Every structure is written in C-alpha cells, then in structure tokens.
Amino acid sequence: MEFTIVGAGMAGAFLALSLGRQGHVVTVYDRRPDPRGATVAVTSMNLGLSRRGLAALDRLGLSEEVTRLVVPMRGRLLHNVDAGPRFSPYGDGGILAIQRQDLSALLVDAACREPGVRFVFETRCTGLDRDRPSATFEGPDGRSFEVRPDVVVGADGAFSAVRRFMHHELRAEFSQSYLEWGWRELHIPAAADGNHRMADDVFHLWPRGDTMMFAHPNRDGSFTCSCVLPFHGPDGFDSLRTPSDVEALFRREFPDVLALVPGLGEAFLRRPTFNLVTVSTAPWTYEGKVALIGDACHAVYPFLAQGMNSAFEDALELTDSLARHPTDPAAALARYYARRKPNTDALAAMSHRNFAELRDTVRSPAVRLERACDTLLEKVLRHRWMPLHAMVTNTTIPYLQAQHRASRQHRILKVLGAAALSAGAVAVGRRLRR
C-alpha cells in the first residue's frame, strides 16, 4: 500500500521505517529542514528512552545502533536545598538519555535505507480531502502539489494540521489544556577536561514545589537542563526581567547549577519559553483513509517521559494492524485505534497526576510516605508489587493495565494505612485505660 506521512519527527520517521520494512511505499513530508543537516529546533524536553521505546527500536533491529548514542541513567538524583543529594535507583534497565537530533537523524537514515521510503523536507501540508484521500502540500519554491496515497497519516504533533482537516465538521471530541507552568532549556557545558561537571549516570532532579528543574547528561560532557517555572507570580517567567532576577532565583533554589553555568542570567533570558500542553481527541482515524499517531492524537505532559515511547508503540500497533488486515485498511485502522486509545488515555491521566506528585515531592509528607511504602513493598514483594513509575518506565505492560494495577496498589496502601492508624488508636486507647 501507499502511505503519505505528514511530519518527520520521532513518530513519523519511526512509522516510515516500520511500514517500509513491511514493503509499503511511504513518503514523509515535513515543513522543517532535514534533521541530518540542520540543527533541530527544541520543541520538547530532553528525550528519555525507556524500556518501551527500546523494545520498539529493538523490533526494528536498531537497538544496537541507538545504544551508541545514549547515556544510561541508572536512577534519579534529588538535589535538595538544605541536605545533600539523595539517590533513588530506577531498577531494571534505567532510562537512556539521548539527544533529539541524534535519534532523529538515525531514524531518518534508517528509514531511507528501505527501498520504498523517501523524505521530502521544507514542505508544508496545506489541505486534506479525507474521502479520496488526497493531501496538498506547498514546497520550498512556494508551488503547490497534490498526492493521492491509500492512507494519509498525521504525525504532525500537538497542533496537527491533519487532525484539523480530518475532523472538519465531524462530531469530533477534542480538548486541549495547558499548565500554568512553562519551561526553558539551559545548557551546562562540559568541564575543561571534557568531563561532566556532575554525576553523568543519573537523571538530575531539583524539585522545589512551584519551580523545578531536570538535567540529562549528554555524551559530550555537557548537560541539557529543563527549567520549569510558573508563568506568573514571584518566581514566574513574567517576573524574571534582568539577569540578576534570574540569578537570585537560582541562588535560592538551584545554587549548585548557578555555579556551573557561566553567564546563566543572560543565557536564561535569551531562551524561548515553551508551553506544556495536553491534547485529547477522538476519533483518531477516518474510515480506512486517514490516521493520526503520536502527539497529534495524544500529546501529554512530559514528566513521565513517555511521549516518544508511546508514539513508537502507536507506530508498531498501526503496522501490525495493517499486517493483520492486509486488504482491509478500514478494519486495520479501526483495530489500531481500539487498541491504542484506552492506553494513551491512561497515559494522559498518569502524566497529569505525575506532574502534581513531582511538584509536591518536596512538600507533602503524604506523597513522600506513599513513595517510601511503595519502594519498600517493591523490595519485599519483588515482582508482585511494582510502583507506577517502574511499570511505565521499566516494562512494556500496556499503560491501561499499569494504571489499573497502580490504583489497586494505591487502595491496598490506603487500607494498610487505615489499619496502621486504627492499630495505633487501639494501642493508645489501651494505654489510656490502664
């Protein structure tokens, strides 16, 4: 079959490769330049490749190639303001830090090795006729042209044009929601000897309640940081107008980082601020003719680091569904949607909740206590108890199943907590009666 994919990001390039391997003919269009030449613009936080993503790359025989590009992170290191840093391991496998541009170039390269796959860059999708189906594009010379594949796939991100065209005047469910927090990227350069200036095998996390920061190690000795602040309020982006405003905030909240980035104030103010959006929509497909994958149909808050990992799962499920119904694309697309939608809905809910937890880790004793119990039970009940984060990150358990299991565990913790409280109350009562 013949496919047109709009968007050559992680989702689109991976899908092109996956479909190409099945012998399909695929053309991928992207309005941006070729990632193998140009510098890829920052559009999302650092990439964290976890078990699911790695399993997907492995299925396409890429895990070895990818391994050469990653920096493994075996756990997270919490940087506290008062006490020293605290380490908590990720468990099996950990998470692999990888730079967007590296992985993007690798995927495009690998896809281009398939005889049926080609990429067309700097070419924007300007229209879709979902019934034929056909799509129109405008190339770098300003000229328009039309293509007529069997299926058009929108892999064009949270603000997907394909989605908008596909849903036009249909009874489509759609919601978008933004956090009152945004983020900016910061760069911690390598030391003079080329080494990392902090531990290079962990995910660095500075949770501070209303503000927080993360850092991923890069292969060149540097770190890429994501600094998450509210838009408004005393520590908000709005209030940081001069380099000394920025430095005052860092001195108070992230003093160790301030020492590592020369000219931090100016560097911070030069960077653009990014939003944190979540998008949910239905349906994802139109007959056997149009489909959406990745952020185009389920953009989530990035704090569980599952955006790319879930997009790879989408692509494999779509490919598998087409293989299962080789002559019936409508049945294939329906199967793909039915199997993925409940899982990415669960991912969205978990990502939302995870943000609140990350924020409150530092403040709420209840959250800290539950985390501690979770980790303890994991050790005691090995394989029969697994914290949510571990199920999402270290396994390929479908998201929905992970969510159900986590909420069962949560209920057990609550019952245990209540039992502990009543036992305590009984003990106190006995003591008083004596």
Next chain:
Amino acid sequence: MEFTIVGAGMAGAFLALSLGRQGHVVTVYDRRPDPRGATVAVTSMNLGLSRRGLAALDRLGLSEEVTRLVVPMRGRLLHNVDAGPRFSPYGDGGILAIQRQDLSALLVDAACREPGVRFVFETRCTGLDRDRPSATFEGPDGRSFEVRPDVVVGADGAFSAVRRFMHHELRAEFSQSYLEWGWRELHIPAAADGNHRMADDVFHLWPRGDTMMFAHPNRDGSFTCSCVLPFHGPDGFDSLRTPSDVEALFRREFPDVLALVPGLGEAFLRRPTFNLVTVSTAPWTYEGKVALIGDACHAVYPFLAQGMNSAFEDALELTDSLARHPTDPAAALARYYARRKPNTDALAAMSHRNFAELRDTVRSPAVRLERACDTLLEKVLRHRWMPLHAMVTNTTIPYLQAQHRASRQHRILKVLGAAALSAGAVAVGRRLRR
C-alpha cells in the same frame, strides 16, 4: 465606547440593545441575512424563555412586547406509551414558548431604535487583530474592509471565529464534545379550525430511553417538535432510510404524534439532522479588547433550555461591568469573566446531567423516586426546598449557587434514603425476632 459585535443572534442582538441603552456606539455584523426579512434557519431547538431570560428582557423594558409573542407552558406533559399522559407543573411562572424568528426580529428592531446601534447583515468576519483591536469583514459584494472599535465581541456561536482568532497561539483551554444523539425538527400543523391538536399550554415530552421527543406550542395552532435519536443503532438516524422505517419507529414510540402529522415519514427524511455539542473554553476575554458571550464561550446541551437565557445574563453582566469601570475596559472585561465563568461552568455540568436524567426518567426507578421525593419535599418545605429544575427555570439564583444547593439537597435525600432503609431493616429485624 465603540463596539463591534460579531453575530446578530440572540446573544449579539440583546447585547447591542443593552450597550446601546448605555450610550455606547455599536455595530453588529452577521453573515446571515436580516431576520426581519428572511426565514431564520433552524440552528437550535425551540426557544424556552424562563424566569432569567424574562427578567433580563424586563430590565430592558421589553417584557410586555415579548409577552405578546409567547405561548405560556404551565408544566410538562409526559406522554407514556402504555398509560395515559402525566402532567407535572413547572411552578411559579412556567416557561414561555417563543419562536426563534419572532424573538430575533423583536430584538433587532428594539436595538435599531437606539441611536448608536446599527446592524450589517450578510457580512462575514474573516480576521481579528486582538492587539489593536481590529476586525476584518467580507461583505455580500465580496469586498473586504476593516473596522477599529474599542472592543470586539464574539457572539458568533459554538463554532465562533472570533474565539479562534482571539486564542491563536495563546495558552487557551478548549474542549468540545458531542452527544451520540442528534435531533431533527418536525412540525405538527394546526387543526382545520386553526386550533392546537394537543394541549396548548404545556411542554410535551415523550421520554423513551434512547429516543425522545419534545414539542412546543406555537401561536398559530401548530407545534414545533424536536425529535432526539441516536445516530447509530436500530433506532438511529442511520437506520431510518425509508418513510416506512420512520413510521414504524413512530408507531412504536410516538404513536400519538404519527396520527397528527400527515406524511410524517417523508417530512422527517427531508429534514437535516443537527448535532448536540458542548463547548468549554478559557479565557473569554483578551485584555480590554476582545470578549466572548453566549455559545461562543459556553455552548451547552439544550435540555435545560438555558442557552438563550444564560446569554442574556452574560450580556447584562458585561454591560454592568463596563458601567462599573467606564474608563478601564480591561478591568470591566476581567470582572465580567470572573463573575460569569463559574456560573456557566455549573450550567454546563447541570445540562449534561439533565440529559442523562431525561433519558432515564422512563427507565430508572431511582431517578423517578428521587424526582418524586424532590417534589414532595418542595410542597412540604415550601421555599426552603427547591428542585434543581425549578431553581434553574423559575428563579434568577446564579447557576453555581443553584448547583451547590441542589447537591446539598441530593445529599440530604441520600441520607434520608439510607435512614429509611435502615429503619425498614430494623423494623424487619424486629418482626423476625418476634
């Protein structure tokens, strides 16, 4: 101040009148033709004017003029399949049925009597610069022009163009959701002697679970019916392909109506099907320059009949806020939004719940029982207990307050129910022990 209002429907025309009375200069643009000449296209169900809407019209001195156009409905008449019809009164005031075209023409006429107000029809809004602010339009001759008022108001309905332009690349919350049910209008003509063929002073309701129908009496002896069916399934619009399919459904579910509409099958199939959409968004305003009112910012399911009534309340709140901050439109618009948003959010939630209740009235003994208790307590506790529907329809209690009070009452009913159950259990227990 100078205002541009996009949309001359109920919300826009009423706001123009309200602002005109305060001495503002207002131009209203609408892409449709003048409702005083043309036949107004059906875009929503029959209008039900309840206490809030009437109070708003009264504030502008229109209640007497309007009263000449209405047909009062003093309660609702439930048409059962097996038993005879059952009447339940609305209480104080009731609801007034009014035809959209009549009220629309009246409002435009009244607004035009204000020296500062004018209407421009068949002219489409094609753009908005929210910062200047300015808006561009395309007239019936195809020529474009730009206007530069102090404030642009989007009163252009659930699919508002002003909203889309205003929110472009802002962190705007937006969600739209559709019911799996749609509706078609049907007309029951007057009898040969010009009289109504059913009771003319009630709201007729045929609740059947998955399908339902309503009818409003018109002044000319006819009725306008809204027939609500699922899109899919055995009784869905999709399955009704021939006149005899339609008549079979009516014979089973709405036999009394079948007898009153000659050629019902053909008439039904000729009508378009309308969707039922709910829209929620934030923010509604941009600085002191752009504002949304009515369906453009809070389209709700129509089953509580509050769409127009709540739009009138929006318009009065916006006018009052401008009067309170005559030299500071930013403060005025912020006040308007802060006061209306919680109330229309409550309305949306209540409208959603009301649909489920309407559907299940016929099936669920629990819903029926709660309704009966509600009505009984209203009689016993007069003024201290009021069913939700009565608060929404017969009062001007803000929606949020109505919602809170109703959920308090709902909790009391549950406690009473539990108490009654336990009392029953105790009684049974005693009897068994004897």
